[in-house]
Amino acid sequence: MLRNHSLLWARHASGLALRQQIASKFCFPTATHSVKDIKSPTDRPITIHGHLHRKPRIHAKRTFAELRDEEGNTIQIHMAPEFTDQALIDLLASSGPEDSVVVSGKIQEKPPKKGSTATEYEVAVSHFQNLNSGGIDAAQLDKLKHANPSQIPPQFRYLQLRTPYYQNALRTRSKAVNYIRNLLIEKFNFLEIDTPLLFKSTPEGAREFLVPTRSPDRFYALPQSPQQYKQILMSSGFSRYFQIARCFRDEDLRADRQPEFTQVDLEMSFVNDKRQVMKVINSVISDLWNKVGNKPIYTLNEDSHLIRVFSDTQDPATFNPVTYEEVLSKYGIDKPDLRSSLSFVDLLNHFKPTKNSDSFGVLEACVLRHAFDPAHNYKIPRSLTSDENYKARKPIVIAIKTPEDVKQWYRKFVDKNVLQMNDHFDEHELFKKLNLAPGDILAFSSRARRSYENPTPLGRFRQISIEEFPDKWNRPIVQEDGSLEINYDRSEISVGSWVIDFPLFSPVEMESQDKDFPVYSESAIESTHHPFTMANLEDYDLLEHDPLAVRGEHYDFVLNGVEVGGGSRRIHDPLIQEYVFKSVLKINNHEQLFGHLLKALAMGCPPHAGIALGLDRLCAMLVGSQSIRDVIAFPKNQSGTDPVVESPTDVPTKTLREYYIQKL
C-alpha cells in the first residue's frame, strides 16, 4: 500500500498538485474537543485532530485506528459502512502512522473488553481528512516509537519529541522557567534585563566562540556568561537583575555538555551578606522541587541527617551550608553526593604516607561497611580499582575478610614501606576509629593539606562506590515522627546543600614527569572561579603574601553530587579589583580585557553579589533524567552537530571574504 497519497494524485504537468487535493489539506473543521474532554456518548458529531498513533487495522466490515491528540491522549476511531462513506474508509485504509488527521463523528461506547467493566469511548467516524502523511520513515520507526523512543535516530528528533517522555520533559522545562521568572519578579522584585550576545573576546577559562564582522580585524565573541554585563548593570541603578541567559562554551563536548546552554543568572546590589542571595535561591530550588516537579528535596541537619525542605510558601526554605574544608576532608570533593552517608576517617594520628609526604601528607580512609558476605569468596569490584576510573593516583583498596584482617590490615603496608607509623600510633584507638568487621572494604589514600585534586583519589573512590552499591549507605532521613529511615531509593530523592569558603585562588597545575602526583607552579596562580570574587574579609591581609590561603566569598549550590549553581559577592572597589588582576593574577593586559569593568565599578558601583544556576541541569534533574539533552529541544551531539538541520556546514569562500577571513 502506498503511504504517500500525494503520489496517487493527478498532477499538473508542472508537478503542482491539483487545487482540490491541496484544499483538503488546508481546509478542515476546527477541533471541538480534545480526547480528555470525551466522557460520554454524544448525539451530535464532535471533531478532534491529531496524529494516527498506529497503523490502521482493517477488518472485513470495519476499520479501526487510534488517534493521538496534542496532549498525547489517544482514542479509537471506528469506520463502518453504516455511518462512514466508503471513500473515507479507503482513505483511512491507505493512511499510516503519524499522518496528521482530522476526525468528526459521534462518540459511542466501545464494546466492553472481556473481563473489563471500564467504559471506553470511540469515535464513529462520519468525516475524516488526512492532512499530511507520516511517510515511510514514520512507518519504519513505528515499533521503536512505541517500544523505545530514546533509540529513535537523532535526525528524527521531531518524531522522538512526539512521545510522552520527551513531551513531558519540555513541558516541565517551560513550566519551571515560567515559575522561576514569576517567583523572581513577584516575590523578590527582580527585573529581567537582556544583555548582548555579541560580546567581546575576553579569554578566561573555557574557549569562546568568535563571530567575525564585516570590519577587518574586528571580532565579537559569544559570552560564556553575562557576568561582566550584569556587574555593569549593578552600576546602572538596577538593584535586582535576572536573566534566563543563553551562554556559549567552545569546549570538547564531554559526556553531557552542550556548546550552548542556559543559565538563570541574577545579581543584587547593596548586598552585605551572601545569605541574601542564598535566600532567593533556596526559594527557587525548594519551590521547583515541591511545586513544579512535585518531588521531595532534602538538606543536611546538624546531625548530618536528611531533613525535608518544603516549599518556601509553606516554610522559609533553607538549604544548609557546609565549608569547602569540611566537604573536602569528609568526602574528598567540592560537590559531594550527600545522599550517601559515606565519609572519611583521618588516619594521620597513626600513620603518615611514605611517598611524597611533604606535599601530600594527609592520610584518610573510607570504609564500605558490610560491602560483602565474608562467608563466601569475594573479589573487590573492578570499578573500584580500575585505572580508567581514576585521573592519576588511586587509593589502596582492600577487602577485610577475616578477624585477622580487621586487626592487622596495615601490617603489610608498613612492611612494604607504603605507610609509616607515627609516634602517636595507637592500635587500640585505630581499631576503635575504623571499627572494621569482616565484610568491609577499606580504602585509604593521601592528599595535600590544601588539596587541588578535586576529587581526591579517595573522593573519586567514594563516587565510584556510590554508583557500584546503589542501595547501600543511604544517609538517614528524619521522618515526621523523628525516626530515621534509610530504606529508600536513592534515585528518587534529591539533597541540596551550599558549599562555602572555597579557596579564592589555586596554583596553576604544571606538566610533570610524575604520572601519579600533580605538580603545581610555585608562582603562577589562577582564580578558583573567576577574578571578580571578593576575599573573605578575615583572610584579606593574606592577599599580599599568601593568596592561596585566602578563602573567597564564593558559594556553590550542590545537588546530588552536581554543582548546579555558583556565585559570589563581587569586588565592587576598582582598586582592589585592579590589585587582583595585576598583583595577584599578574594579567598583563588587564586594562584591555577588563578596563570597561573597572570604569563601571569606578562610577560609584554599589556592593553586589549574585549567582548563576545551570538551568538545563536543573530541569533534567526535575524530570529525573541523567542527560541535559532530554530537556533541550534540539541538542547538539558530541561532535557539535545538530543532527536535525545538519549544522555546522561549509560556507563559500566568497562569503568568508566579506568578513575579511579565509580558510587556513
Add this chain to the structure above:
Amino acid sequence: MLRNHSLLWARHASGLALRQQIASKFCFPTATHSVKDIKSPTDRPITIHGHLHRKPRIHAKRTFAELRDEEGNTIQIHMAPEFTDQALIDLLASSGPEDSVVVSGKIQEKPPKKGSTATEYEVAVSHFQNLNSGGIDAAQLDKLKHANPSQIPPQFRYLQLRTPYYQNALRTRSKAVNYIRNLLIEKFNFLEIDTPLLFKSTPEGAREFLVPTRSPDRFYALPQSPQQYKQILMSSGFSRYFQIARCFRDEDLRADRQPEFTQVDLEMSFVNDKRQVMKVINSVISDLWNKVGNKPIYTLNEDSHLIRVFSDTQDPATFNPVTYEEVLSKYGIDKPDLRSSLSFVDLLNHFKPTKNSDSFGVLEACVLRHAFDPAHNYKIPRSLTSDENYKARKPIVIAIKTPEDVKQWYRKFVDKNVLQMNDHFDEHELFKKLNLAPGDILAFSSRARRSYENPTPLGRFRQISIEEFPDKWNRPIVQEDGSLEINYDRSEISVGSWVIDFPLFSPVEMESQDKDFPVYSESAIESTHHPFTMANLEDYDLLEHDPLAVRGEHYDFVLNGVEVGGGSRRIHDPLIQEYVFKSVLKINNHEQLFGHLLKALAMGCPPHAGIALGLDRLCAMLVGSQSIRDVIAFPKNQSGTDPVVESPTDVPTKTLREYYIQKL
C-alpha cells in the same frame, strides 16, 4: 578636594588597601527603608542606601546632601555636630555625586520652605558610610545627568541608565515581556521552548553572522529568526510554541537597527484560519497598551474612523484587517500610518501619465487640505520635494494658491505632455473628486498596477507630509457618545491594523540605466516575505503560470506606520514546499539548504501558522520612544560597536588558527 578616598588611604607596600578601610566598603547595615516608605518622623534611626544625587552642600554648621534610592526617589540627608560625628561630616564633605552610600538616622521634618505648606522629611544622620566613589567622571557629567541624560556619552551608559527615563524604559520592558509570557502561557496555553542559536547558514535575505568552529570548513550561523526550528517544532507534537527569541542580522545599521534584536516568536498547529493567530496577537497588543503602558490604542472601523480597542480582558480585542491592495492604493505603502486620514484619489478616469505608462500606468493624487493660508505668500516646504527624501522618483507637488489654480492646475502638465487627457476626461467630475480650494497642496504621481515600489512616490510624499504637518489631518476618533474628535496630539495615540493579502512573490529588481523608474526581472522572482508562506487557496492555480498574481496567507501587524509583526499560514505539505523552492523560486540547492525542513514536514507535520513581533520596537513605542536603543540595556552604535565594553576587538592570529581561519 580629592574625590577618591582610596587615594588618601595608607597602603601596604604592595598597593593593597588596608583591611579596615576595605571593611567599611563591604560591611554596612542593611537598609530598613526605601525613600517612599518614609512618611513620618521616627524616634529610632532607620537605614537607607543609594547614591548621592548631587554634590553635598557644606554650610558653616551643617552639611546637606541628597540621597537617591534604588527606586529613583530622593531624600535630604542632614549632618550637624548635634547628632553627627565630625568624622562623618568630613567624610560627607569629601564625597561626591554618584558615590554609593549607606545612611542611618532619625527621620525629622524639614524646615518648611517659604510659601509651601507641604511637609517634607529628612534624615538626621547618625551613621554614614561611603561604599564606593563616583569618581571624577560622575562629577564632570553631573550637570548633564540632571539636564539632559540623553546626551551622556555612550561609554557612560551605566550613568545614563541610572536616570528616570532609562530606568522606566527598561522596567517597562521587563514588565511587558513578563506580561506577554504569562498571557501566552496562562490564557492561550502556549509552551515556551528555546531553539538553538548556533544554527546553519541558509542564506536568504539579510546577511547572517558566521561562527567558525574548531573543525575545518565547518561554520555555524546565528539565526535571523527561529522560523525553521519552530516549524520543526510543529512537526514535534507541540501545538502552541512561543519564544522570546534573540535574532541576528548583519546588515548595515540604518537609523534604528541593531545587529541583535528580540522577537516574540510563536507558532500554532492545526490552524485552519489565520484569524486564530491574529486573535492571540490582538490580545497581546491590546493588553500591552491598556494594561502595561496604560495608553489608549485604536483601530479603523468600517467608516475608516478610529475606535478604541480595549484590553482583551474587558472586551474581545479586535484590530481590523485591510488588504494590501487597499493600503497601497489609499496610502501608497504596505505599512501606512493610519493616525493620519490623508489618502489618495485615483485620477485614472481623467488622465494617464505620459512617461512609462505601460509599466507605471496608475495615476493618483494626494491633497493636503488647508495646508497654508492663501492670503499670504507661500512656498511649498522643501522636505516635500527634496531629492534626498525620495528613493528615486518624486511626485509632482503644486500649491493651489488661487481659484484659477483650483480649476486649471493640470493645464500646464497637459501642455508639457506630462499628463495626457483620457477619453473619459470630465472637468466637472475631476473638480468634484479633488474638491480643491486655495490653500491646498496637491501632489500626483504614477505607479505600477502591481506596485513593487514600497512606498510609492506618493506614499513617500504622504509620510513626509505627516511629519511636516504634525497637527493636521488627524483621523477622527469616535468618542463614547458617538461624536468625532480630531483635536488630539498624534504622538499620544497608537493605531493598529492588520494588513493581509500581500503578493506572495515579487520580481527581482534589476540594475538599470533609468534612474527614475525601477526595472524588474521578467523571470527571476523572490518571496515577498519568506518561501514558507502558503498561497491563498483562491489563487492557488496561478502558482503555475502567473505566480506574481498569487496572494499569500501572510499578515502584518502595523502600528503607527511601523510593521511591528508579520506572520503567515505555512506550507506544511512537503511537495508544495518543494514545488515553490524548485519551480517558482528556482533555488538550485534547496535540498542542501532546506532538506531538513522538507523531511520534518514529510513526517505528517500538521497544518500550522505563526507570527513574530518585534519586541524592541513594541517596547520603544510603549514607552513613547523613537529609538529601540532606549529599551536595550547595552545597544550597539551605528558602526556595530558596544561603546561600554568596546567590542568588537582584534583577536590574535594564534586564536584564529584554532578555528581554521586566518585574516584576509
